[in-house]
Amino acid sequence: MKAIITTFVATIALSAMAASTAASGPLKDRVAAGQSIRIGYSNEVPTAYSAADGKPTGFVNDITLAVLKKMGYEKIEPVQTEWGGLIPGLNAGRFDIITGGMFILAARCENVKFSEPIYKMGDAFLVPKGNPKGLVNYEHIHDTGATMVTGSGYANIAHAKAAGVDATKIMEVPGPTEILAAMQAGRADVGAGTPILVKQLADSSGGKLEATNSAAMPKDSFNWGGLAFTKADQDFVDEFNAALKDYVGSQEMMTAVAKYGYDKDWLPGEAKTEWICANR
Known part of the structure; x- marks a missing residue:
């Protein structure tokens, strides 16, 4: 009887394990x-x-x-x-x-x-119409002391730091909507992202913002x-x-x-x- 009970319990345990694996295991x-x-x-x-x-x-x-x-x-x-x-x-x-x-x-x-x-693709910047500070690469951000806004976890953060941009000059926000809001409110001088993201944000700014050409970025920023x-x-x-x-x-x-x-x-x-x- 003890052996039967042990086998029964083991079977239940294995069944539970299988169910758990199906629910949360490998794809x-x-x-x-x-x-x-x-x-x-x-x-x-x-x-x-x-x-x-x-x-x-x-x-x-x-x-x-x-x-x-x-x-x-x-x-x-x-x-x-x-x-x-x-x-x-x-x-x-x-x-x-x-x-x-x-x-x-x-x-x-x-x-x-x-x-x-x-x-x-590489990186691109979102800047005010006419790009008054001439910001087309990360070195320019460093040299001018401009404030950059980008998404939390975006690769642009590492690219900016590699160019010497101080962490205090990098504003991290949840995503594109907040990047656009920061630029429109004047809380940042430049927004950073992929060319497609930056173009989409520029197109939605009512002509107040524009996208830079990613060709001006260092080749090691392409990914x-x-x-x-x-x-x-x-x-x-x-x-x-x-x-x-x-x-x-x-x-x-x-x-x-x-x-x-x-x-x-x-x-x-x-x-x-x-x-x-x-x-x-």
């Missing part, structure tokens, strides 16, 4: 259990954001959904959060993939597993963006990369993302994530 366990793939992103137009009907949109989300569909996965659940909460949220199990258009950086590679890159997964999901990342390889740069993809301004200049080229993690 392939979730999909095998029939659960949705949860994609996490912040409200970044046109990279990744929610449409009026709540559906995920933006060029990174569109690329992600297209590749997942080719892999046979169409049960998707969007989770929108602030930029600074993306990596913590991923590792806490609140979603399975970060689709927020995240640059592949060495510090991030220590905490997450990136896909192969899906785009490449590659990818999707982030937990390190436990290496098997899924390998499967995703295999499907991604045939999709990135294809006519199907270029047609789908053209409406967001994505063109051949944004294609990632030959750089691989392993190299990017070691050099950025």
Whole structure:
């Protein structure tokens, strides 16, 4: 009788463990259990954001959904959060993939597993119309003592500090809406972000702000963006990369993302994530 009870208890324990794994384990366990793939992103137009009907949109989300569909996965659940909460949220199990258009950086590679890159771009500035202080690169911010505003966790922070910009001159805010508000209120002299983000903010400023040309930025500020997964999901990342390889740069993809301004200049080229993690 004791042996039977012990076996029964062990069976219950294993069943509970299996249920727990299906609920919060690696991504392939979730999909095998029939659960949705949860994609996490912040409200970044046109990279990744929610449409009026709540559906995920933006060029990174569109690329992600297209590749997942080719892999046979169409049960998707969007989770929108602030930029600074993306990596913590991923590792806490609140979603399975970060689709927020995240640059592949060495510090991030220590905490997450990136896909192969899906785009490449540099930095750009949001400045008052006419750019009265002539701010086109981070050295200019340092030399003039200007105040820069950017999103918390954005790569622009490290790029500015590398150019000697003092941390007290860097205003960190939750995201694009707050960057625009700071610039419109005159609390910052320059806003920093990706060219697509900066252009979108400039276009929404009623002509009061403009975007600088990213070509004036140092070459080492150019970076590659990818999707982030937990390190436990290496098997899924390998499967995703295999499907991604045939999709990135294809006519199907270029047609789908053209409406967001994505063109051949944004294609990632030959750089691989392993190299990017070691050099950025």
